[in-house]
Amino acid sequence: MYKKTIWTIVTICSILLLAASCFRSKGSDVSSIPKTVSYNFHIRPILSDKCFKCHGPDGNKRAAGLRLDIADSAFAPLKETKGAYALVAGDPENSELYKRIISTDPEYMMPEPESHLGALSEHEINLFKKWIEQGAKYESHWAFASPKKIPLPKIDDKDRAKNEIDYFILSKLEEQGLAQNEEADKERLLKRIALDITGLPPSIEMMDKFVNDKTEFAYEKMIDELLASPQYGEKMAVHWMDVARYADSYGYQDDNIRSQWPWRDWVIHAFNKNLPYDQFLTWQIAGDMLPEANKEQILATGFFRNHKYTEEGGVIPEEYRVEYLVDKTKTFGKGILGITIECAQCHDHKYDPFSQKDYYSFLAFFNNTKEAGFEGDVSASKPAKNPILTISAEERKNILSFINTKDTGNLTVSVMGERDTLRKTFVLNRGVYDQPGEEVKAAAIPAVMKFDTSKFTRNRIGLAQWTVNKSNPLTARVFVNLMWQEFFGRGLVKTSGDFGMQGELPSHPELLDWLAVDFMENGWNVKRLVKQILTSATYRQSAKVSEEQLKKDPENVYLARGPRIRLKAEFIRDLYLSSSGLLVKTIGGPSVKPYQPKGLWEAATSGRGVLAVYRQDHGDDLYRRGLYTFIKLTVPPPGMTMFDASNRDQCEVKRLKTNTPLQALIMMNDPAVLEASRVLAQKLMLDQSAVADKITKAFRLIVCRKPSAKEVSILEKYYNEQLQLFQQKKSDATIILKAGEYPQSNQVDKNKSAALMKAINTIFNMEETITKT
Template sequence: MPIFRLQKPFSKRRSGMNKKKLFVGLAIMLFVMTAVYFFDSGSRAGGSTALPESVSYNFHIRPILSDKCFNCHGPDGSHRQAGLRLDLADSAYAPLKETKGAFALVPGKPELSELFRRISSKDTSYVMPTPESHLGTLTDYQIALFKKWIKQGAKYETHWAFTAPKKKSIPLVDDKSWPKNEIDYFVLNKMEEMGLRHNEQADKERLLKRVSMDITGLPPTIAMMDSFMADPSDRALERMVDQLLKMPQYGEKMAVHWMDVARYADSYGYQDDNVRTQWPWRDWVIHAFNNNMPYNKFLTWQIAGDMLPNASKEQVLATAFLRNHKYTEEGGVIPEEYRVQYAIDKTKTFSKGILGVTMECAQCHDHKYDPFSQKDYYSLLAFFNNTKELGYEGSVEVSKPAKNPILTITHSERRKLLTFINEQDTAAMTVSVMGELDTLRKTFLLNRGEYNQPGEAVKPTAIKAVMKFDPAKYTPDRVGLAKWTVDKSNPLTARVFVNLMWQEFFGRGLVKTSGDFGMQGELPSHPELLDWLAVDFMEHGWDMKRLVKKIALSATYQQSAKITKEHLKRDPENVYLSRRSRIRLKAEFVRDLYLSSSGMLVKKIGGPSVKPYQPKGLWEAATSGRGALATYKQDHGDDLYRRGLYTFIKLTVPPPGMAMFDASNRDQCETSRLKTNTPLQALIMMNDPGVMECSRVLAQNLLTERSTVPEKIAKAFKRIICRKITAKESQILESYYREQFELFQQNKLNAKLTLKQGEFPLNNKVDLKQSAALMKVISTIYNMEEAIMKS
């Protein structure tokens, strides 16, 4: 991490080290690290030397075929060679068209199987994959896997993610004292298979910060810390989890991820990139999470709320989910081109964000790796093709906050029916929502994905490779699609959601590629656990809060983040969960941390998005100079201190402070965020006006209390880091305070200039030089790596 660790200034440490020795030491360390990396990479490429007792097509063979063979012998007919498909058993068992008398696979007989003979050959003119393909040859271990698989009958299986999950019995484990609930048996069983041992439980202080950040996105208050530390019972954590789940901040925390899935933004994204008012839908999402709306209902309303019998305004509002994509307001556009683009965006968001499959390849041609044809793609798009939505509306000179079809919400309706919408203005507001045409618009397969090249006509049908769309059960409209999606027989919906929740808590899903459960996605690290959670989730009414509680109360979740050499050697990415991974807070929650810990956070729920501090000139340099968002008009007062969730998202110029911490750009559906470490992140924490202002205000508030300087530092440390300060940390920070205070006393540093941060009024009743010195100490605490980590 670029955020520096708390330590003595370099000038006060020993500086007599011989420079030559230092460079030699660094060179040796670099050599060792490089050697370890390449050794480990080779080890991973070759895999374990022990072959599994039973070789699985899904978990052992197909990943190799997908990587090495499907480019030429897979689902994509346009690239297929020799008429051979290795993704289908019938084709693989059939006589080869170009090699008379030969078969790619002869079950039970690898020596007669052309596939095995080719992958194991040393002849460069005969071996597969061919050298010119640059796909690389198979390792000895992979060849041995194929040999054993063929000997065992070369049995094909339906792709694991397209088969309905089954709730297998809880596995046996040796260490029966560790598991706290069902999750732990599955995790421990895998650990014991891998020769790993779990970590001890994290200490209560770190555990409380972790669970508070995971459930509410905010650090615990000192009162919560004191209460939790004073509770010696075995149910202390459970009581705290229940308390956190009841807080309205829970809904805000959960909403952040759903905003990424729904590509929520406050502007349209093209040319002038003007303002839009989709934020009432965001308020609804917070409301739905806080009320623990079942996930199947949560999805149904967002997919088809407007088409439900006697649909309420709340149900119609929920469909704004499908209208959050970008819109053009450019002059001279071809309306049909953009209307088709909007339908394509809806299709991608539905397939990736809800079903966890990548369909966009099939917009132009049959999917190369997954069993999705181009016809499948447009049959799915057909569900979204009958909306009243237009590709272009009105004059380019007049930008409206919502596009047709529009939901109008009056002040009276906000007061009486939609009370979760937090807006004091008495004027009516408008939101872009879904609405169906009275007559059916025909949908065509588009040749090469071009809007003006219609081919075969298609009807609305969901992805048959996932689950049959039975006309007797589902109507050919969005209501039918919603029912198909949340049918308990659908193999993807519950799996994808519990995986996303796992990712939120552990930083990585049980399926690492959370938006791709298809052939090219990662295999689940714990397939039986994923399926158990999915079935259990559905059996208990798609209860999201129950799922969150189940994860938080597991021994797996509560482990310490201490890491050993054995951990790094055996499981460097912590796939098998023998420890707690150290996870940095998401961008929004970095902001929430410094606002909340300083006492500056305004806890208003919902309402219009706000514009906090931002470097000057960014918007102006990236816009056309027209419209309400041509210049950045910073907010003032309470609006400066709202949670990161409410920061105004302009698609062409995302908030820079959050962008540096890997926030989503929101221009398309995203199920996971990048994780980077750059020096700019440290520069933000050291220089951002918001962080500096919070440091100042907290320092001045502490100076109004009757306590010693060490006590003030200890309290600030506890509020930010969420644990007691150690003696060494206290000594370093007190020494730094005395050093800085002396510099201010001698006027070598300017206290007034240092304190000139932010708009919150300066407290002139406390000593300004003490304020400035303590402010710098608090800024240092915010810049500890531990401050913005969950664990």
Template structure:
């Protein structure tokens, strides 16, 4: 081909590319004024490009790496004279040419990658970003948060505190409006459930309704935060993070005595231990100068993982496995990162190399614990190293531990070897394939470990973790607290603040809260109080058609969310409203009602947990947090309502809605017994069915029934009573449920009818939903 034809062909190709770009260019008003690498470009790269051009050096194609500017802006190896990105000149950038091409042999992503082509808006974002200079930014979560100024909003009078400014600014931008305030009854129920996991009593509601103003509401919030039930509610989430259980897991799954650590967690939340200390004690309490018994006990956090008791195992394999679990729990639960992906190879999306992983792993690799301590026949209540607590210590020094025995109590805790154990990068993560040796160091992509003079042990890691310069720790905890209240975090992927995680819906709010949290002493109660006193939180849960259509996930918080209670709180609400709840704090886990044969079908047949021994008396009516968790057979009633199985660190539970949940509410012995006992207690004080139904309704739902609801429930009661009176239904058999003593003088037909009516109220969706 002669030179003029080559020139014409090149011009034609350029025109074709330009035309394709122009065809895919959406309206300018759909694009942000300033395109951000972090919030607009990197998410596309992460989804479409990093598989072949990301941090994982073992899977980089054509020598092109798009996650760092030095490599992304360099000349291409395989296309001479071309550059993937030419800042300021999108039409000269090979990236643009390839993402708009329809040629299967030229386009990116390649058809065989099955990643799909970029959308029109994504292409336009790339073009505008490159035209604006293709400025790279450090990943938002790895940049220390700064406290932004409050944004301008349309209605300053609505803002109760700083949270409302950021939320209202988002609503203004989205063209949405905030909701009116929730009515006082719904608001107090919501706050009580969020802070204590228990509903307010009718007496508390009556008192609040007499003067439901801002001052009275703030006072009620303070009372809730100062309740000992607060620590129990908060501890449920942390037990998920810490993978707490009452057995060791694996095949034999024998009993363990780690519950004293759970008592400490409840105590720490009730005492409002600053979060930086809360984390430090759990990571390295044993290494603190003059460490107290309480600080050593706190390190049980790292020892809650599974342990094998099976003969014939390779001890070193399991010792490595235990430390891998510690590394994952710390990185996911405290830092909100998926560092475990780098156990076998460099992380494919985040800037964590395999060496980075094993440097982090090295902090835990010097622990004294063994991989195997013997089989089930030499059953021990704890694994070495242990903290042995005498009854005198518990009663005189560690009084928050609910221990009634006179013997010693042993808890698995952390301890360091006197001689440093060497740590190696493991080839493909296999325990017996060590390669190069590494020394302990935290993740350099997050923050340098050498910026402060700290030791290279767990105490140094803790100090690095809670440093004011660490960009993750405060953000991650604030996000988890927000998630526990609103049902989703400001960062939806609360366990992944990395490249593949969701971007924060309100980044300025998250940063403001994180900095404010650190400025005020890492005070968790203060943080929760800020959230509950905001108008954002106080909104009604009613949803407008516009909000439902334009913001179906309620990302902008135009209304309060409707979130089902956690599994433990479902149990707690039933026990509390029926009058069955035993409000004792702490102590050994209990075994309530459970279907027969479950444990026996999933056990080795050895050890204390070979058969299920149901508890009796008050132990049947303890809060859900104290239910015995056997790892191989988690409590079925809890699992039905999406409780964590505690097999590994979990920072966010699923929220499902299945027929099994409805069947449980209709047939679970606890719900039936609670309905029977509630009816029994109501009838002991008043024989008026209408009054009793109204009181039961208000106790369970925290509001008075409407006239229509009274009519429906009244008719149902009369129908059931008639059926019991005429013998169509067996009243004696109906009320013969549960172990709480019956009232032998009660009218069984009336009791059975009221029991079934109360059970109907428990089965209303509103009963177990925050609204």
């Protein structure tokens, strides 16, 4: 028995050693080690994966009293190994950390085999060795250091570059042994920029104009034309609605109506008039506190009032008032600064240098608002929570003309409002509203940038100034990254809501910094930034993917091909409404209630209030853009939810991407899609043209390119098959044509209309239709 036990131990040890040896044999090419090894970009990611479990910021799990995330601890004498140091600058052979990661002794090696973290690869070991030889220099977190605009990198193919962005992208591609795709054809390029700038497909007239424009600046002129259209503001507003958690109800059990839509009209207006981003933020943070603040600036502060509110009897007002402050703090941290500050609500942040005191000092900026934790029910005539901004019809005519409403009465919007006397703020023990601890004063996050009280006042005005100060390392970086994500589907920092130490490193850090500084240097000009990205050769590439590209870079991190992204839920709706001619392009105004399955609202809430029953709209209101679809927090619009729209119950900077059968079922069966197919079919039937020409026109309107002969042949064959079924009474055209409320045309043959409707619905169901390629 004894011999058997010894033999088992020896066998296990041998397997462990063999596994470690095999693991370390991977990636052992020393030539791939960078000239200068960076703590932030090379060493810390390995420490985070392999070492921080036992030697990181979590004091409860720390082993041997050793922290490897801070230099003071890493260079201090080891407590359990006399005379030894984890790190000795310039001397890896005497650094205990290095000796242990190269060891194969199960009793000595790190990470320990029982940790199941896996041994370091030869490449990782070589990184550590060179880093220590170079002095084992720790660096402050990259995102908390001010961005720098370095000179453009040298590249071999200068003729390929269209602007500065391309130098950074091409430099990385050359390192990876990849090359960019050729430029996309004009039809696909136009669809891409039209959807990215306006959220709408281009018209046939626009397609013909662009394809036939052979001048050098045709592409740039088209971008300028699209940027000047009022639909640009609507497209940009969709993302900001997610950040601001905009909805048309208050949430919680009763989930009654609210009237924040005038703030949404302001956001559209701000993007269309190209309000500089620093002002865009300043007005939303502290517009009510600006000197001689006007009603537009006050309206902008509705940004912070979009969170959920309770109307349930029996609640504790202070508990919910604190909940609202927590929501404001999280939204500001995630949406504007790109940090997970909310993790410090109950205790010091485990990974980022944010203490609980920092958190409540930050929360204190919002603690002086006049809003209450509980006000009771709202009514349909005045659906806003105090403090409110009242807007008269005269003010809408003369000052706030961008607000779109037919009503002649006053509008009310929930906005920010500051108390006359300062409310004290305390650190809350474990984040509990009724357990105050140490008193704190308003101050921004010191790890991000010092809140200098000689420059900034301890109120929201000071917070706004700190936020848009050009020395703030996060604000411009985060916004530039979000814009990049809008166009490429992935930010230069993939974790766009987390620029902290557990977030992903930027794929192109120098480009991110260059764009951030350039953005600030050019007056925080959003339209200029959009045009800058869209005119790059990187953006203009074909989206075709080769096997080599897919193997080397499946996520397109290095951008050797153009973006291929499914449209957001709102823009899928916009596409089928626009291409069918149904879209009502009215800008702004109250939200609308299009078709929806019966019984959803009624089954989800208490059954009280204005929104207890879903009352569908009719007429033009059925054909408004997805941006204006009414969002009830407890029951978001089901069709858009299936396409991963935000449910708006909290700040969201990046939507999930799913692919489910329900999405296909919606495109095949949603009354709105079927109605769009019917209406377009009946319009085309009025044309004096052949079936193939009608199909070609529909294809161009929907897919935004000319179909191939084979595609036309397939669709025409399907049309003929369906026509035969209708003519033989095997299918009932009358029933098919009942889709939607838009009036039917009596001037066309029903059977032919129904057959063409089926063919058009097939085009709507093509993957390419709802994909930006």
